[in-house]
Amino acid sequence: MIEVCDVTHSFGERVVLRSVSVTLAERRIAVIGANGSGKSTFARLLNGLVVPDAGRVSVHGASTAHNAAAVRRMVGFVFTDPDAQIVMPTVAEDVAFGLRKRKLGKDKLERMVAEALERMGLSDHAEHPAHLLSGGQKQLLALTSVLVTEPRILVCDEPTTLLDLPNTTRVLELIAALPQQVVMVTHDLPAIAGYDRALVFHEGRLVADDAPGPAVKFYQALVT
Amino acid sequence: MNLGDGSLIARAPASVKLAGLALLAAGVLALPSAPAVGLAGLGLLGLYAFAGLPPVVAWTQVRPLRWVLLVLFGFHALTRGWEAAAMVTGKLAITVALAGLLTLTTKVSELLEVIERVMRRVPGVNAERAALVFTLAIRAIPVVAALAAEIRDAQRARGGGLDVRAYGVPLVVRSLRYSDALGEALVARGVDD
Numbered sequence: 001m002i003e004v005c006d007v008t009h010s011f012g013e014r015v016v017l018r019s020v021s022v023t024l025a026e027r028r029i030a031v032i033g034a035n036g037s038g039k040s041t042f043a044r045l046l047n048g049l050v051v052p053d054a055g056r057v058s059v060h061g062a063s064t065a066h067n068a069a070a071v072r073r074m075v076g077f078v079f080t081d082p083d084a085q086i087v088m089p090t091v092a093e094d095v096a097f098g099l100r101k102r103k104l105g106k107d108k109l110e111r112m113v114a115e116a117l118e119r120m121g122l123s124d125h126a127e128h129p130a131h132l133l134s135g136g137q138k139q140l141l142a143l144t145s146v147l148v149t150e151p152r153i154l155v156c157d158e159p160t161t162l163l164d165l166p167n168t169t170r171v172l173e174l175i176a177a178l179p180q181q182v183v184m185v186t187h188d189l190p191a192i193a194g195y196d197r198a199l200v201f202h203e204g205r206l207v208a209d210d211a212p213g214p215a216v217k218f219y220q221a222l223v224t
Numbered sequence: 225m226n227l228g229d230g231s232l233i234a235r236a237p238a239s240v241k242l243a244g245l246a247l248l249a250a251g252v253l254a255l256p257s258a259p260a261v262g263l264a265g266l267g268l269l270g271l272y273a274f275a276g277l278p279p280v281v282a283w284t285q286v287r288p289l290r291w292v293l294l295v296l297f298g299f300h301a302l303t304r305g306w307e308a309a310a311m312v313t314g315k316l317a318i319t320v321a322l323a324g325l326l327t328l329t330t331k332v333s334e335l336l337e338v339i340e341r342v343m344r345r346v347p348g349v350n351a352e353r354a355a356l357v358f359t360l361a362i363r364a365i366p367v368v369a370a371l372a373a374e375i376r377d378a379q380r381a382r383g384g385g386l387d388v389r390a391y392g393v394p395l396v397v398r399s400l401r402y403s404d405a406l407g408e409a410l411v412a413r414g415v416d417d
Contacts, residue, residue: 073417083370089359
């Protein structure tokens with residue numbers, strides 16, 4: 001469970017979140033809103049990438065301000081641009097990167113990496129240079145590298161924005177099948193139809209919190 | 225990318241290969257004459273063949289430096305004569321190709337383990353952080369190259385000619401943005417935890 005209590009945050013003079021309070025317990029939660037509405041900053045609050053100026057955020061009781069490492073072990077984060085989150089030069093090495101602090105034996109590490117790549121259909125690319133993958137494959141790799149660490153919660157910030165339709169479908173299907181709680185920031189409104197809940201952000205405020213259908217209608221009325 | 229995976233060179237420990245590279249590079253730099261450099265070049269091709277790699281792969285390692293080598297050759301030919309020019313450029317090309325052979329036949333993660341082990345012996349150095357810096361430098365090369373190509377294409381699409389400022393400024397800005405995003409991703413992946 002994620003608890004966001006009366007959070008306000010600014011970047012310099014610009015207030016990007018204003019008095020946001022919400023408790024997230026559902027399995028599938030969408031976050032929608034126009035560009036600059038504060039939804040990406042909200043997502044970054046959830047794993048401690050952004051620590052709020054005021055208010056508090058906790059994940060299963062761990063505060064993002066005081067126990068960020070524990071929060072990050074629980075909350076995996078997938079960014080929009082996979083190029084900026086792939087750290088190692090080859091596919092298998094990048095998946096292994098997230099596990100390096102667990103001091104696993106070489107055999108166990110290789111087995112976990114191989115299994116993770118298999119699940120995502122990337123086994124054939126294990127030894128390939130990451131930069132030679134297609135955009136969709138890179139995003140799958142980014143997702144694999146996060147999921148191999150077995151987070152309890154996955155936060156995705158527009159993970160399909162840079163992808164074509166087939167890759168968007170593939171990524172969304174994979175995310176839909178995950179056992180984890182998922183919080184997804186997206187502009188892809190049809191993609192959230194099956195979600196349990198949708199939050200609408202506007203000018204830094206949480207202005208609607210509803211089932212996806214009514215939330216999307218509210219958002220569309222807001223911006224048109 | 226690891227080529228020639230079945231070869232003895234590819235299977236040798238990264239530490240042995242790194243030490244070998246250091247010794248061979250030192251040996252090449254100490255060669256006394258142009259014929260000796262030529263022989264070293266043949267030896268290099270022999271090493272590539274032993275690793276199961278055709279000679280053209282050695283050329284692909286040196287190719288990005290071809291203009292630098294040409295300028296270097298011209299400068300030394302004018303100031304010190306043909307033999308000195310051949311020696312300087314030949315030594316540089318052979319050393320680069322040797323380093324290329326190492327990276328072609330060794331996983332980056334194995335190289336980093338060696339670097340981390342060596343760095344642990346250096347007082348005051350965070351070995352893990354130092355190894356990560358090497359990794360990120362290697363990872364950044366294709367990303368920045370892709371950014372450069374995109375900017376060049378955008379300039380061409382808009383009918384622009386060669387303008388160093390119009391090319392350099394967006395490249396620097398986008399590279400900085402990339403490094404910001406990468407830093408954020410590293411934090412998200414628990415690098416500092």
